[in-house]
Amino acid sequence: MLYSSAIYCKLFLRGFLPIFPNPAMPIIPYYKRRDKNMNSFDIIGPVMVGPSSSHTAGAVKIGIISRKLLGSPVRKAHVFFHGSFLATGKGHGTDKALVAGLLGFSVDDQRIPDSFRYADEAGMEYRLSGIDLGDVHPNSVKLLLYGDDDRHIEVVAASVGGGAIRITELDGLPANFSGDYPTLVVNNLDQPGHVTEISSMLGHKSINIATMQLYRSSKGGKAVIVLECDQEVPADAVRWLSRLEGILKVTYLGLSDGDNA
């Protein structure tokens, strides 16, 4: 078939036509590409407690990651459900799943349906309510968490499908990370030098930075640097960072189980 060059270009950009129709060199249209190469266990799996990968497994994961970000067992939690989480969360057990995650249960833990009872036993106070967070992902939730030693954290997270999640806000500043990588979150004053300090420290420890994001509330105000790394960041490095002048708070999310101080 012959296309005019403009149509050909459009079709090519949409991935429907290869630019060189050479059968020896298959060109993969964009819609077939994936960020991450899939494997068989993306199809058969995960093993999870039902009923929904986004509304149940994803909610557990938001709980787990938020607990790790807090860096201590959760003593008190106030959870605000938004959008589809609010409309269908009760039916999907999103509430139980989130509390289970805050207790550190994994997505296939059979105790998830009884998580309220386990929370009572563990002395974890929790309050669940609805909220309108505005123009955010429909499966979003906001969490206010309090832990040991006056630790507290405010998280907004979204369950984006298939059990995957994104942390979209941390302590009032935007963020965008999945919790699938070791992640370093540095709240600092918006002044020159902090990015260099952090990246040279990581370089020194042979830690490769996978992604890096910078956000600030206003020029010269509070800022946050989020770094997803390919290797775990050692505890002493996290401590060193938190003592630097102009650094307000350092939160580290490791991949290992348990709480990361």
Add this chain to the structure above:
Amino acid sequence: MYQSFQEIIDKEKSTGSLFWEIVRDNDCTEMDLTKEEAFLRMQAMYEAMKSADASYDASLSSASGLVGGDGERIAVARRAGNLLCGSFLGLVMEKAVKMGESNACMKRIVAAPTAGSCGVVPAVFLSLEEEKGYSTEQMVKALYVSAGIGGIIAQRASISGAAGGCQAEIGAASAMAAGGAAFLLGCDGETIAHAAALAMKNLLGLACDPVAGLVEVPCVKRNVIGAVNALTSADLANAGVRSKIPPDQVFDAMRSIGKALPEEIKETGKGGLAATPTGLAFKESIKGF
């Protein structure tokens, strides 16, 4: 993962490796696993399906109260010899509903490919194992075949109801189970591909219209049609019946249908069964915290 059946069939012909080995070897490369490790991981998935089936609890009902206890009703009818479909298909129906109910009642299941369609593959596989006495090894190999098919569907079309309608969940699961069953019957890659394609053709265009947005109605009972359709499709392919539209093109059609389906019937809970007066009433009765 592979993006077309043709690639796998060509590889089967050129290397002499079987369908499941080709899929597994790809995992070994992607995930940096030895062949044994990869096999054991898939075996763990199969064992998890088995224990999910065994832990069905007929006394449970879902949070909305819409789902629970039907698996036991089918079991009773089957044991009494009251099913037109006979004892084997009866077992398949029973297992499909039980798994769907377990999922809705917050029990542990294996998403295959999704939680809503988690009953299709185990209903076919566990019933075949019980009925025909296949070894665990055979079953795990067949599960690799299903995974390979699911991978092709995920890349050519979709395995998410929100993106492609229920053809992408129950339909995909049915195609995966059909291919796995064909493998157990001793079929080659070409026949496996046709079994999957025949299964998918029957479910093209299926709406995703869950009542109140919950994975309950119609999801649980749709697992039955997914499983039974997989078995009939495997039988057709094994008997030499071929899909006149080549398998890869069937899944391309699935993709274009998925795109053409209106948003109302793509997991939004706004159309189809969800939008019936009864569906809407259920939605009102369970929202909020």
